[in-house]
Amino acid sequence: MAQADIARLLALAIIWSLSFVFIRVLVPALGPVWVPMLRALIAGIALTAWFAFIRLDADVKRHWRAYLFVGILNSALPFLLFALAAVRLPASYLVILNALLPLFAAVAAAVWLDERLTLAKLTGLAAGAAGVALVSRAGPIKPDATFAWAVAASLGAVVCYALAGVWLKKRGARLNPVAIAGWSQLFAGFALLPAVPFAPIAGPITPLIVWNMLALSLLCSGVAYVLFFRLIANVGPVRTMTVTFLMPALGMMWGVLFLDETVTLPMLFGAALIIAGTASVLRPSRLPRPA
Numbered sequence: 001m002a003q004a005d006i007a008r009l010l011a012l013a014i015i016w017s018l019s020f021v022f023i024r025v026l027v028p029a030l031g032p033v034w035v036p037m038l039r040a041l042i043a044g045i046a047l048t049a050w051f052a053f054i055r056l057d058a059d060v061k062r063h064w065r066a067y068l069f070v071g072i073l074n075s076a077l078p079f080l081l082f083a084l085a086a087v088r089l090p091a092s093y094l095v096i097l098n099a100l101l102p103l104f105a106a107v108a109a110a111v112w113l114d115e116r117l118t119l120a121k122l123t124g125l126a127a128g129a130a131g132v133a134l135v136s137r138a139g140p141i142k143p144d145a146t147f148a149w150a151v152a153a154s155l156g157a158v159v160c161y162a163l164a165g166v167w168l169k170k171r172g173a174r175l176n177p178v179a180i181a182g183w184s185q186l187f188a189g190f191a192l193l194p195a196v197p198f199a200p201i202a203g204p205i206t207p208l209i210v211w212n213m214l215a216l217s218l219l220c221s222g223v224a225y226v227l228f229f230r231l232i233a234n235v236g237p238v239r240t241m242t243v244t245f246l247m248p249a250l251g252m253m254w255g256v257l258f259l260d261e262t263v264t265l266p267m268l269f270g271a272a273l274i275i276a277g278t279a280s281v282l283r284p285s286r287l288p289r290p291a
Contacts, residue, residue, distance in 0.1 A: 017250035033199035036079030043221035044186025058179035074164035075188035078157035095251025131273030177229035
């Protein structure tokens with residue numbers, strides 16, 4: 001992997017691990033619908049305006065259906081599900097559950113890309129499931145019914161990301177990765193607009209809320225998705241997904257520093273199981289020796 005791509009990977013891990021802190025700050029004030037809608041819409045407007053400035057031809061007339069599909073599957077739905085989960089779960093929980101992405105991607109690739117599920121991958125999936133079970137009972141919050149729904153919403157968001165990655169690998173080769181970053185976000189914001197009248201803002205809207213919203217939109221969606229789609233184009237989706245190795249430790253650190261969250265020993269063990277399972281899934285299969 002080139003040094004520039006390693007730098008992009010590290011930057012992406014830092015940015016996306018911070019996104020869960022921003023979500024936890026914003027959801028109590030704006031609600032779980034306004035946060036994903038504004039996140040996608042602001043990022044999409046900023047990126048498409050930049051495209052117009054640099055005269056990037058995204059060929060929207062030809063590819064708008066693909067941008068809309070990726071926007072809904074890779075942004076609108078997972079953003080909404082993570083925001084709903086953030087009503088109940090701390091940022092440290094969200095970032096740990098997000099680390100299951102490569103495991104779900106391996107299952108999706110086995111179904112739609114005919115990639116074989118080896119014994120190592122099945123072992124990794126079992127370790128990841130054990131890690132989720134451990135994190136779900138790790139404290140410091142009470143595991144009641146709303147907690148279970150929040151965990152399920154987080155896992156649903158990760159499934160959306162995995163399916164979007166597989167679709168991009170199979171069908172997205174003809175799309176400009178930078179154009180996807182902007183136009184998919186814009187379509188995702190428009191897709192969430194009809195739900196806004198049914199989700200009033202709790203408030204108050206303070207300068208802190210405004211700055212967090214801008215950081216989540218411009219940094220964690222705008223800049224991050226340009227890095228993400230560029231990495232997929234340069235090094236492929238499997239290597240790009242190794243970003244999840246770094247995110248749990250960073251996310252737990254941000255939660256402690258900025259939100260006064262508590263990290264328990266079972267949470268660390270659960271995160272370690274998830275990361276170990278992910279590493280097992282991402283490990284390339286041994287090729288048979290030539291005769």
